[in-house]
Amino acid sequence: MARLGAFGTGPIASARTFDLAQRLDVPGGPQAIPTPGHTGGSAAYHFPELDALFTGDALVTQDAFTGEVGPRIVCRAFTEDSAAALDSLRTLAATGAGTVLLGHGDPATGGISAAVDSARRAGIS
Incomplete structure (x- = not known):
């Protein structure tokens, strides 16, 4: 993976910061949710009107x-x-989202609360 560039990233031309207390001014108006752990700057995106969480x-x-x-x-x-x-799973569970779309794998069925309960049982591997 490393030889193919999986761990390399190009420079960022420009960056914008946003207030996590506000909804983002992009289509769908998602709420950014900080989810540190996998990386320090990880974030999830909740679309309340769609009952969806990425x-x-x-x-x-x-x-x-x-x-x-x-x-x-x-x-x-x-x-x-x-x-x-x-610990970030607690923040995700608080959204109560019914549709859960993930970075890897199939969508979680049964909503975010059931997915978080399963992840907590799985623990750290």
Whole structure:
């Protein structure tokens, strides 16, 4: 993966910051939710009117590195702070979202609360 550039990133031409207390001024008006753990700057995006939550790598249903399936955090070898990643699940659960779309794997069925409960049971791998 490294030889193919998986760990390299290009420079960012410009960046904008935003207030997490406000909805983003983009189509759908999502609320950005900080989810530190996998990386320090991880964020999820909640679309309340659509009852949808995009978790990114804060919650996955297939760990691309271990092959484990089911709601979980990414394995500790590829997570900056696994304890913080587990703690971020609380913030995701607070959205109450019914549709959960993840960074890796199939959408979580049963809503965010059920997915978070399963991830907590799976723990740190």
